[in-house]
Amino acid sequence: MSLVLHQFRYDQKAFWRNPASVFFTVGFPVILLLIFATVFGDQTVDVRGGVKTTTYYVPAIITLSVISATMQSLAMSLVIAREDGRLKRGRGTPMPPWVFIAGRIGNSIVVALLMLALIAAIGDIGYGVGIPWSRLPAILLALVVGAASFCCLGIALTAAIPSQDAAAPIVNALLLPLYFLSGVFIPDDQLPSGVIHFADAFPIRHFFEAFFDAYVPGGATVSWDNLAVVAIWGVVGAFLAIRYFRWVPRSG
Amino acid sequence: MGDHVISIRGLRKSYGDVEAVRGIDLDVRRGEVFAFLGPNGAGKTTTVEILEGYRRRGGGEVSVLGEDPEHADRRWRERIGIVLQSCRLDPYLTVRESLALYAGYYSAPRPIEETIELVGLAEKADARASALSGGQQRRLDVGMALIGDPELLFLDEPTTGFDPSARRQAWETIAGLRELGKTVFLTTHYMDEAQRLADRVTIIAKGEIVASGTPEDLGDRESRPARISYREDGREISVETTTPVRTLNELTGRALAEGRELEGLEVRRPSLEDVYLELTEP
Numbered sequence: 001m002s003l004v005l006h007q008f009r010y011d012q013k014a015f016w017r018n019p020a021s022v023f024f025t026v027g028f029p030v031i032l033l034l035i036f037a038t039v040f041g042d043q044t045v046d047v048r049g050g051v052k053t054t055t056y057y058v059p060a061i062i063t064l065s066v067i068s069a070t071m072q073s074l075a076m077s078l079v080i081a082r083e084d085g086r087l088k089r090g091r092g093t094p095m096p097p098w099v100f101i102a103g104r105i106g107n108s109i110v111v112a113l114l115m116l117a118l119i120a121a122i123g124d125i126g127y128g129v130g131i132p133w134s135r136l137p138a139i140l141l142a143l144v145v146g147a148a149s150f151c152c153l154g155i156a157l158t159a160a161i162p163s164q165d166a167a168a169p170i171v172n173a174l175l176l177p178l179y180f181l182s183g184v185f186i187p188d189d190q191l192p193s194g195v196i197h198f199a200d201a202f203p204i205r206h207f208f209e210a211f212f213d214a215y216v217p218g219g220a221t222v223s224w225d226n227l228a229v230v231a232i233w234g235v236v237g238a239f240l241a242i243r244y245f246r247w248v249p250r251s252g
Numbered sequence: 253m254g255d256h257v258i259s260i261r262g263l264r265k266s267y268g269d270v271e272a273v274r275g276i277d278l279d280v281r282r283g284e285v286f287a288f289l290g291p292n293g294a295g296k297t298t299t300v301e302i303l304e305g306y307r308r309r310g311g312g313e314v315s316v317l318g319e320d321p322e323h324a325d326r327r328w329r330e331r332i333g334i335v336l337q338s339c340r341l342d343p344y345l346t347v348r349e350s351l352a353l354y355a356g357y358y359s360a361p362r363p364i365e366e367t368i369e370l371v372g373l374a375e376k377a378d379a380r381a382s383a384l385s386g387g388q389q390r391r392l393d394v395g396m397a398l399i400g401d402p403e404l405l406f407l408d409e410p411t412t413g414f415d416p417s418a419r420r421q422a423w424e425t426i427a428g429l430r431e432l433g434k435t436v437f438l439t440t441h442y443m444d445e446a447q448r449l450a451d452r453v454t455i456i457a458k459g460e461i462v463a464s465g466t467p468e469d470l471g472d473r474e475s476r477p478a479r480i481s482y483r484e485d486g487r488e489i490s491v492e493t494t495t496p497v498r499t500l501n502e503l504t505g506r507a508l509a510e511g512r513e514l515e516g517l518e519v520r521r522p523s524l525e526d527v528y529l530e531l532t533e534p
Contacts, residue, residue, distance in 0.1 A: 017344040085339030092334040
């Protein structure tokens with residue numbers, strides 16, 4: 001366990017010093033929230049009998065931040081490390097492989113928690129979207145289930161990415177359309193029901209619904225069925241990751 | 253096995269229909285620098301990856317530090333260090349941090365500052381890996397392989413693609429390992445590198461061992477024909493002989509008797525480079 005902490009500490013250092021990872025996981029979601037709030041700020045969204053746009057976008061952007069800190073960030077950084085030969089070198093040491101993976105997952109979950117705090121604070125201070133303190137246990141539950149599941153999916157996804165150059169296009173081609181179709185970028189009430197049905201086949205929509213229910217007063221608080229779907233995706237991801245994850249470079 | 257740190261008998265490995273390693277034998281003694289020399293694609297990296305436990309073999313017996321690398325555990329990994337042929341460093345960690353990270357993986361690591369000194373990076377200890385030159389990165393690589401204080405160190409083509417001054421620095425670092433009493437298994441395709449660093453050299457070509465010995469007597473260099481050349485009436489004359497003393501005596505005797513010089517007289521032994529190129533000819 002102390003070895004996991006050791007690994008985690010250095011993963012944190014490397015993460016915060018990497019301008020690309022800080023921009024895409026921290027800066028980008030904040031910018032998106034500011035843009036959406038500025039452009040659509042005064043409108044209402046027709047869900048739950050009508051909520052303010054900003055009330056809608058705060059949990060939406062937290063959803064995006066969690067996926068970005070876990071699936072996106074892990075898939076990209078692990079492919080880069082694999083193709084650099086760094087994963088192979090690590091396997092040549094006495095460090096057990098699970099320690100390395102646990103360190104990376106820990107890093108992602110901590111970043112996801114920080115993003116929850118940051119976006120929630122901006123929502124509260126900037127746009128008066130109150131932080132629902134009484135719902136904190138449900139919020140944390142949804143976040144941890146989602147973060148863990150999307151970590152597994154991100155690690156599994158590395159098996160489908162052949163090179164460093166392919167990492168960003170593949171990850172973005174998967175995630176960006178699903179953000180749109182799942183209501184993260186475009187509010188639910190503007191999306192045709194067919195699109196929502198399609199998005200229901202993927203985990204992002206379910207995670208967003210679960211997180212929305214936890215965050216926005218008036219809903220179910222804990223959306224067990226959505227969380228269960230997310231968790232099943234996570235378990236499938238974990239199996240694929242265990243089966244197909246590679247430590248040695250694909251190229252060269 | 254005696255004092256052999258590595259012992260290989262009849263090692264084979266195929267990729268599909270291609271036989272990369274075709275039944276090789278070799279032994280590496282404790283404390284020596286052993287060079288495994290051969291052109292690209294000769295089977296060097298396949299062999300070294302089997303020894304390091306990265307690859308399964310097709311057949312034969314392999315013992316590294318008394319264990320089969322295919323079934324080796326953490327305790328075995330504590331005793332070896334690996335410098336891969338191509339491996340980048342985490343660009344965002346400093347020299348000291350990279351070494352500290354790896355030191356944490358071992359139960360009895362070497363002191364970090366001492367290891368920084370050993371690989372000659374004291375002035376760069378707080379520089380991030382991305383700010384190091386190619387040669388400095390390679391030396392940090394060696395440092396990370398040494399941080400667990402291994403008995404046996406694998407170096408896979410440590411200077412490929414280096415400029416002459418970076419090669420020289422890397423060589424100095426490797427030569428220093430001998431003084432630490434480490435056994436070093438070095439693969440290279442540079443003859444001069446093997447000659448400069450190794451106690452013993454084995455040459456592999458097309459998956460088979462074609463020569464082995466000390467750099468001095470490799471490939472029976474001493475008993476190969478020498479070439480005597482000179483000019484006579486403006487013509488280049490060249491004689492190949494296995495008895496150079498006798499041939500030279502005859503030639504010079506005749507020239508003396510006839511009262512003339514042998515212009516441009518030269519006796520050449522095949523160089524190590526000549527032997528290597530001849531043995532590994534495609």
